[in-house]
Amino acid sequence: xxxxxxxxxxxxxxxxxxxxxxxxxxxxxxxxxxxxxxxxxxxxxxxxxxxxxxxxxxxxxxxxxxxxxxxxxxxxxxxxxxxxxxxxxxxxxxxxxxxxxxxxxxxxxxxxxxxxxxxxxxxxxxxxxxxxxxxxxxxxxxxxxxxxxxxxxxxxxxxxxxxxxxxxxx
Amino acid sequence: xxxxxxxxxxxxxxxxxxxxxxxxxxxxxxxxxxxxxxxxxxxxxxxxxxxxxxxxxxxxxxxxxxxxxxxxxxxxxxxxxxxxxxxxxxxxxxxxxxxxxxxxxxxxxxxxxxxxxxxxxxxxxxxxxxxxxxxxxxxxxxxxxxxxxxxxxxxxxxxxxxxxxxxxxxxxxxxxxxxxxxxxxxxxxxxxxxxxxxxxxxxxxx
Numbered sequence: 598x599x600x601x602x603x604x605x606x607x608x609x610x611x612x613x614x615x616x617x618x619x620x621x622x623x624x625x626x627x628x629x630x631x632x633x634x635x636x637x638x639x640x641x642x643x644x645x646x647x648x649x650x651x652x653x654x655x656x657x658x659x660x661x662x663x664x665x666x667x668x669x670x671x672x673x674x675x676x677x678x679x680x681x682x683x684x685x686x687x688x689x690x691x692x693x694x695x696x697x698x699x700x701x702x703x704x705x706x707x708x709x710x711x712x713x714x715x716x717x718x719x720x721x722x723x724x725x726x727x728x729x730x731x732x733x734x735x736x737x738x739x740x741x742x743x744x745x746x747x748x749x750x751x752x753x754x755x756x757x758x759x760x761x762x763x764x765x766x767x
Numbered sequence: 768x769x770x771x772x773x774x775x776x777x778x779x780x781x782x783x784x785x786x787x788x789x790x791x792x793x794x795x796x797x798x799x800x801x802x803x804x805x806x807x808x809x810x811x812x813x814x815x816x817x818x819x820x821x822x823x824x825x826x827x828x829x830x831x832x833x834x835x836x837x838x839x840x841x842x843x844x845x846x847x848x849x850x851x852x853x854x855x856x857x858x859x860x861x862x863x864x865x866x867x868x869x870x871x872x873x874x875x876x877x878x879x880x881x882x883x884x885x886x887x888x889x890x891x892x893x894x895x896x897x898x899x900x901x902x903x904x905x906x907x908x909x910x911x912x913x914x915x916x917x918x919x920x921x922x923x924x925x926x927x928x929x930x931x932x933x934x935x936x937x938x939x940x941x942x943x944x945x946x947x948x949x950x951x952x953x954x955x956x957x958x959x960x961x962x963x964x965x966x967x968x969x970x971x972x973x
Binding site: 721722723724725726727728729731732733734735737738739741742744745746748749752753755756759 | 819820821822823824826827830831833834837838840841868869870871872873875876879880882883886910912913914916917920921924960963967
């Protein structure tokens, strides 16, 4: 048996079928040993080894660690509040954008409706005299009910046509 | 305060952005509608003049109400209740014109309602009241139409009936004056009706 001067490991004289450890392997082994002795040292292999050991035989956590974990958890609980704030602001922004987009959409749609009316000849019936609904003079007596009936019927028809035209229905 | 202020500021900014965007959207929409009105076109009820309103629900509400009140007056006349019929018709004449701008058809409906009230009043020998109705009707029918012609025709009828009454009462001179008025009004009615026919026969008209 020989002793490694850097790590003070006892090394066998005969390695059999195995190759003797390289200096890097010896350095890694030493780092793992130190990390296992001092948990504050960061080493992935040491953390894995500790996790396996704790899984096999768990120990009570230190009071300080316990307090630290609770503090971390509480910190995480506070985050949704600021997240909610962000959501509110984001919601406001999204709604504002949607409102603006809706305005632009309606503006464009109205403009295109005008185009349809002017380009296709679809037009609207306007208020005007009802004279052309009557082809002869009124009787001296009576007939007023018939006249208002004719006027209202004609304008009802026109109002329906206007609505269809405004909706863009040909 | 230092922690809350930035959050409040964010909220305020968000709300402000929302309000500004909504306002902008509203302005865009308003302009679109206004632009649409400006670009309408006009041919016999199909108008290019933006100041003439379209046939819309406000006008229809006015016309439908007038139609219903005329029907009500018909029923009351059938029941031999001319005063009640007049009350129904006066609901038309006291109605405000439909909103949204000028409405020649509403004016004509008002003129015709006044004419009908006068028609009912004349057989009741309420000549002065009937004359007032005809005058009001003429205020609504200012263009040469059958509506205006009808009002003058009724005025002639009124004066003729008044002449009859005056003759019965032995007031010959006043009766003669009433007859003269009757002829004058009838001639005016004929003149208007001829104008309407002439206008209707113009090229491009019905």
